[in-house]
Amino acid sequence: MEELIQQLFNGVFLGSIYALLALGYTMVYGIIGLINFAHGDVYMIGAFIGFFLITELHLNFWVTLVLTMGLCALVGMLIEFLAYRPLRHHGAPKITSLITAIGVSFLLENGMSFLFGGDSRSFPQAIKLVNFKVGFIHITNIQLLILIVSIALMVLLQFIVQKTKMGRAMRAVSVDQEAANIVGIKVDQTISFTFAIGSALAGAAGVLIGLYYNSLDPLMGMAPGIKSFIAAVFGGIGSIPGAAIGGWLIGLIETLTFTLGISSWKDAVVYAVLIVVLLVRPNGIFGKKAGEKV
Amino acid sequence: MNLLEVKNLTKNFGGLTAVDDVSLHVADQELVALIGPNGAGKTTIFNLLTGVNTPSSGTISLKIDEKLQLLNQQPVSKIADLGLARTFQNIRLFEQMTVLDNVMVAMTSKVSENPLSEVLRLPSFYEKETQMKDKAIKLLELFDLAESVDQKASNLAYGQQRRLEIVRALATEPKLLFLDEPAAGMNPRETAELTASIKMIQEKFKIAIILIEHDMKLVMELAQRIYVLEYGRLIAEGQPKEIQNNPEVIRAYLGGDDLELF
Numbered sequence: 440m441e442e443l444i445q446q447l448f449n450g451v452f453l454g455s456i457y458a459l460l461a462l463g464y465t466m467v468y469g470i471i472g473l474i475n476f477a478h479g480d481v482y483m484i485g486a487f488i489g490f491f492l493i494t495e496l497h498l499n500f501w502v503t504l505v506l507t508m509g510l511c512a513l514v515g516m517l518i519e520f521l522a523y524r525p526l527r528h529h530g531a532p533k534i535t536s537l538i539t540a541i542g543v544s545f546l547l548e549n550g551m552s553f554l555f556g557g558d559s560r561s562f563p564q565a566i567k568l569v570n571f572k573v574g575f576i577h578i579t580n581i582q583l584l585i586l587i588v589s590i591a592l593m594v595l596l597q598f599i600v601q602k603t604k605m606g607r608a609m610r611a612v613s614v615d616q617e618a619a620n621i622v623g624i625k626v627d628q629t630i631s632f633t634f635a636i637g638s639a640l641a642g643a644a645g646v647l648i649g650l651y652y653n654s655l656d657p658l659m660g661m662a663p664g665i666k667s668f669i670a671a672v673f674g675g676i677g678s679i680p681g682a683a684i685g686g687w688l689i690g691l692i693e694t695l696t697f698t699l700g701i702s703s704w705k706d707a708v709v710y711a712v713l714i715v716v717l718l719v720r721p722n723g724i725f726g727k728k729a730g731e732k733v
Numbered sequence: 734m735n736l737l738e739v740k741n742l743t744k745n746f747g748g749l750t751a752v753d754d755v756s757l758h759v760a761d762q763e764l765v766a767l768i769g770p771n772g773a774g775k776t777t778i779f780n781l782l783t784g785v786n787t788p789s790s791g792t793i794s795l796k797i798d799e800k801l802q803l804l805n806q807q808p809v810s811k812i813a814d815l816g817l818a819r820t821f822q823n824i825r826l827f828e829q830m831t832v833l834d835n836v837m838v839a840m841t842s843k844v845s846e847n848p849l850s851e852v853l854r855l856p857s858f859y860e861k862e863t864q865m866k867d868k869a870i871k872l873l874e875l876f877d878l879a880e881s882v883d884q885k886a887s888n889l890a891y892g893q894q895r896r897l898e899i900v901r902a903l904a905t906e907p908k909l910l911f912l913d914e915p916a917a918g919m920n921p922r923e924t925a926e927l928t929a930s931i932k933m934i935q936e937k938f939k940i941a942i943i944l945i946e947h948d949m950k951l952v953m954e955l956a957q958r959i960y961v962l963e964y965g966r967l968i969a970e971g972q973p974k975e976i977q978n979n980p981e982v983i984r985a986y987l988g989g990d991d992l993e994l995f
Contacts, residue, residue, distance in 0.1 A: 603858075607838040611827045618825040621783060623813035623842035623905050 441575045446694045452582040454690020455589035456651075459644040460667030461674065461682035462596060463515075463637030469677040470613045470633045472533060476540040477518055479664015480547035481638045485511045485645025486562070486655040487551065493563045500565040500650070504588070507646050508639040515638025516631050518543055524627065544664075551657035559656035562649035585647045592640060593683055600679060605632055613677070662706060666693070669713040675723030684724060734796055736761045736941050737782075737909055742791035744777055744965075751777045753965040754791075759909065759941050761796075764931075766944045766952045768976075769962035770985060775945045776822055778962070779911050782943075783819050784809040795909070814842050816908035820898040820915060822945075828887035832878060832897060835886050836869040839904035872900050875937070876930060892923040896930065903934070909941045910934065916948045924951060931955055953977070961985065 460482055467475045488510050492503045522543050526536050569580040600606035608629045611619040620626050648663070649655050670689040674681025692712055696705040716723065737759040744752040752774045759765050767775050780786040782793055784807060794801040795815055804812055827835050844861055873879045876896045881889060886897060895915060902910055912931070916924045928951050935942055946952050952959065952973070959976045961969040963985040969976060976982055 602862075604837075604841050604844065607830075607834055608841050610830055610834070611838045614827040614829060615825050617785060617809075618821070618827070619838070620809040621785070621813055621819060622839035622901060623810050624838065625810045625842070 443695075443698050445576055446698045447691060448576055448578065449582075449697075450691035450694035451687060452585050452651075452690070453694060454687035455585050456644045456648050456686075457663065457667045457670045457689050458683045458686025459589050459592065459640045459647075460663060461670040461686045462593070462679060463641050464668050464671040465674070465676055465679060465682040466609075466633050466637045468671070469679075470609060470630055471523070471527065471536075473523065473536050473540060474668065475634075475637075476537070476664070476668075477522075477543035477547060478637065478641055479660035479667065480544050480551075481511055481514055481518075481660070482641040482645040482648075482663060483551065483655070483657060483660035484514055484547065485642030486649040486659060487555070487645075488642065489646035489649055490560065490562055490655055493565050500646075503565065504643060504646050507642045511642025511645070512635035512639040515634040515641075518638075519631055519634040524630075527630075548657050548661070555657065557657055559654045559659075562653050562655050564653070565650060581650055585651060588643065588647060592643060596636065596640070597679065599636065605629070609633055666706075666709050669709060669716075671723075672713060673716050673723055675726030678723070678725035681723055681725035734799065734801065735759060736763075736796050738792075738794045738796075738801055739782070740792045740794075742778070742781060742793065743789050744774075744781055744786060745789045751965050752781065752788075755962070755965070755967050756791075757960055757967070757970075759943060762935065762939055762941055764935055764942045764944065764955055764957050766946060766956035766959045767962060768946065768949075768952060768959060773962040774965040775962055776913055777965075779819060779913055779943075779945065783817055783911065784812040810842065813905055816906070817911070818902035818905045818907035818909075819911035820895075820902055820913055822913040822917065824894050824898055826886040826894060826898055826901070828885065830886060831883050832873065832886055832889065833866070833869055833882040835897060835901050836872060836904045837865050839901045840865050840869070843906060869904065872903060873897075875933070876900050892919060892926070895919070895927070899930070899934070903938065907940055909943065912942060912944045912946075914945050914947065916946055916951055924948060927951070928954055 460478065463478045463481070464475065467473055467478070485507050488507045489503050492498045492506055498506070522539050523536055526539060566581060566584065571578045571580070600609060608619065608624045609632065611622070611624055612626055612629045616626050666689055667686065670685035671682045672685070673688060674683070674685025689709055689712070693705050693709055696702050696708050701708070720726075735758040739755065739757045742752055742755045743750065755778065767778065769775055777786065781788050784804065788805060793804045795804055795817070797815060802815070804815070807815070827838065830838070844865055870879060870882060873882060876899065878893060878897055878900065881893065886894065889897060899912070899915070915931070916927055919927060931942065931944070932955065934940070944952070944956065956973055959971060959973055960967055961976060961979070961982050968981045968985055969979045971979070
């Protein structure tokens with residue numbers, strides 16, 4: 440029982456990372472109907488940027504976090520501008536963009552391996568690890584940090600989407616691009632902004648996971664990328680609260696495999712969840728309308 | 734100088750000529766109707782004028798600061814910025830958004846705001862938001878929608894949705910408003926209210942309006958000038974009285990020449 444509760448807590452912390460990533464998937468899907476498979480690699484780039492800022496420039500954790508988010512936002516905008524926007528302007532079918540996204544993902548993974556080598560590096564301990572014991576539960580300050588930063592970013596995101604002009608424009612574009620354009624909204628700029636926000640969240644997740652697991656490598660984005668995509672589908676792709684809830688649920692499911700003693704099956708269990716969700720509730724928990732084929 | 738000047742506008746879709754050498758103009762604060770049988774190319778003309786489709790040939794110019802400026806090749810959002818707004822034949826609201834957000838989103842390009850000050854929630858952000866909100870609510874009041882500001886647009890009644898679409902278009906502060914079959918699907922009472930609203934828009938906002946409509950009673954009551962389109966070509970132009978008695982128009986509508994049209 441104690442073990443179970445401990446794993447539930449661990450699941451929430453891990454799930455926060457998945458939730459941050461899932462938000463990027465769901466926002467981009469919501470606005471242009473694209474599953475951006477390169478999103479997990481932006482998270483990897485975030486971890487690398489964080490790594491260099493801390494080891495080379497000796498910046499402290501918070502400055503690193505903010506700078507990494509900014510730089511990852513630029514990376515996301517650049518990917519959209521170079522890879523997806525030309526296709527969109529030429530009216531390419533969605534499947535073309537999807538395959539392009541997979542291509543961008545390979546490019547980033549192999550490009551980073553080529554530039555920095557494929558070996559894993561150890562992420563510097565920018566914040567000194569402190570262990571707490573609350574009752575029988577072990578919690579570290581880094582786990583708390585992950586949870587608090589994630590929740591703060593989600594609240595900020597919710598504010599941007601619901602209350603600001605740009606958020607309003609994002610919602611309008613996601614409903615009807617042409618009508619949004621006709622009321623004077625710059626659609627390209629709005630889509631670019633969406634990529635920026637999603638990528639900034641991925642960058643934050645990358646720095647946080649580096650701190651948590653103390654390691655990074657060019658392929659680190661693959662599995663979390665796919666799991667966060669599952670989280671987004673689980674929550675109902677296109678729904679922002681859905682992505683957050685989905686992220687935490689996937690985190691919980693994954694850590695529960697440790698309690699059940701089937702931890703070597705953890706990835707398989709998560710994929711099995713995807714299959715079950717797609718069979719039973721293809722629109723996810725918060726999904727509204729029937730999904731479109733991509 | 735006319736507000737809108739369209740010369741020799743043509744649009745081919747593959748082998749089909751949807752709009753064939755159409756020239757028309759709209760003066761300041763004029764209310765012009767575009768009529769014609771289904772498939773005559775009326776909506777295509779709207780799409781060309783608002784930049785949704787690009788013309789195969791011909792020019793579209795809008796008066797800006799007392800000079801005619803070419804609109805061809807301008808991006809759609811830029812054309813909206815320059816003062817052209819429209820509604821759609823089949824209502825296209827942002828359905829999941831609130832009534833208020835539907836109007837405020839149309840003000841996006843009119844209010845400049847640094848995204849950073851939005852995120853940091855600086856006082857200037859709240860000030861501008863409040864200004865936008867006040868303006869949106871005033872507009873909604875004019876069209877009897879003030880009570881529904883927080884409702885989802887999709888929950889409004891049909892007639893209200895049509896009105897909201899007009900409010901959204903007006904929120905972009907247009908010089909020229911395109912209404913694509915605003916009375917479609919309305920009952921006689923709603924149509925009468927709409928007729929009054931359109932008159933009010935013309936007087937209060939001092940803008941020009943181009944109207945596509947099949948309801949001839951509404952057209953005859955509102956239009957100062959009428960263009961008649963058939964198979965993509967203009968077959969008549971004139972004041973309502975002249976159009977009513979034009980044999981070409983009667984033939985186009987009824988396929989005969991001895992039938993009473995209106």
